Amino acid sequence: MAQRYSREQIMERLHGQIKSGKPLIMFGAGSGLTAKCAEKGGADLIGVYSTAIYRMRGIPSLMAWLPYSNANEHLLNMSKEILPTVKSTPCIAGIGAHDPALDMDSFLDHVVQMGFSGVTNEPFVGLYGEYFANQLERAGLGFSTEVELIRRARAKNIFTIAWVMSPQEACTMAKAGADILGAMIGVTTGGMSGESEVISLEKATKDVQEMIKAAKGVNPDINVLTHGGPFCDVETAQYSIKYSSAVGYASGSSGERIPTEEAIVKITQQYKAMKLS
Template identity: 25%
Template structure:
């Protein structure tokens, strides 16, 4: 049956399958580094502007439609394995004739999508008439006997075990269809519930069948850090994405592109403005923000700027908090025409006197603080407040809440209308290095600059920018290297990424050995340990590395189980 692909498991390899509905989407998936593509009726529906659930309705001949576009649009145009998903609950379907037809189309494999369980309780009716899950299992077993690769979609332990017992060695856990709105985020509690459900399925089939390959597909998980967390917890080796890979990114791209062209009507200098927008694609205020997490954070910052309120930024070390703060200050000054002031209280030569001022006393000269110098149109950036005494931190909290303050050594109440940009570190908040009032304000009003592991969509552009800064001879990194960088956890955030890019730039071996890069990143992660990483992050990372085992995690951290339980409770870690 033409060129036959056999997917082989490699160490540390995470497989990505793209469920597509057009040759254009398959082409893009191949260019991005997908391992295989699936031709699905649901994908074809999406490409026609129809929601995926329409693939369950009897509005067209699903088998003919899916096989037709798979054979004409995918097989001739991509060099990847092509699987086809077929609705096997069609009563007109003749299994033997279908298998013979598949063999002539040069397809590499088949799967049971949409599966009968997508009908919910109505699946019992189909099962009673011989058109249910048993038929899907028998069909996949027959397809495998004919030499086709197979992927069995499952949703619980029973279905997974039935598939494995029939000899199906690749499974895909499916928690339903993707949410239509990409803005619907999943909370940690739901994520943990899904991870436990997936792990239960994985453990039930992998113990007796060690050579099984298990993917995740569909449901509320659409990618990014949450997908990584779930897969690590459950021991899943890959992801099959449909809407998450084609509809959502395409809709966002088209909305942005069409909107930019519609704006031409109302722009005075149309050509210059459009060129400027195209040059800045993927950036806002010179900040890379292809990731939704970064985009949402900048939306929140803009809202604070427009409101004229104080801005409080928090985040891990090296996430770019200071660059975001600088952007916010520049934007605010453009509106107010005021002055910029900055005070880094971590410097030993500075104290609260530089902020509040100090009154005259015998033998001590009057000292004017920046609160007195700044007027209502000015912006004050504060860094390192955790180095102040608790009383001074609470006084800063009072300035943020009411604008009221007193100079050091004076009881005369003053008022400041200047706006404050306060930069905090997550480790200062979590390890309670802040006074209570300031900690409460941070908890209520602080905007978090996302860590690099939550904005993996930005990594390719960040890498490109860093390379251009380091060398006059730009180098294009191959997709395999970019995938390794995306999969890394980046505890050191942008600093660690910069170190890794520097290593790649200085690497003389232009073939970019993947195993050497993985080894380098592992070694570099150990050196990053000298950076300020919060104790909570260390506990979370240790739990994930040890598959949520409390005993192994305690041994890994060098602490007792009781201490580990206390830290889990203290930092409110949901596992």
């Protein structure tokens, strides 16, 4: 079962990696196997959230933003498969904060008792776009519920990673006490079920830097990971770190779905190339 860490222990581990010149890597896992492999590969954090289960079913992860299932039920079910495969890497629970029936404090306590060492806001309404996100906010189901999740987790001294999609969101989450920000550019490009048209690598990296600037205006010590959009492989992830102040990368489809697709297609083709005589 995954080892549980305190917020202070995680921060010490992460700062140690940064001081040694190594980037932070958070791996979003949709199965026990990929979580197990990510730990063996040296991931610093393993995220468990509803979007990952869809991509590993061969379905676009955007399904997590449509009203066909419950994100927190997915989290609990996935945890039964993933937490037992991870031994010494802090696991982060992606919590859907928007459910009006959710007892946030009790749920935070529950995921910690299960073995999670931290929490993040996933899914997040920023992906819906300004109009729908504003409608959700007016209904009491918007970004402010995600901010409240991070604020309450920090009050309980639980490690937090906050996904943000704009400088304004970055500033707000920094004020809420987030330990790490995930600068989200959008759905990851590439592969069989990824986005085909995204903003340029240069523009995406500039957008990341704007989010970093806003967050550090509140908390100069806050650290940021890049994710999504054109950041879809090692080379583009490296670019996003090199040309911004980010200290690491959060892989989702780029660490799990796309490599799996490529490996299975390749090995199947190789088997089909065998001869019967």
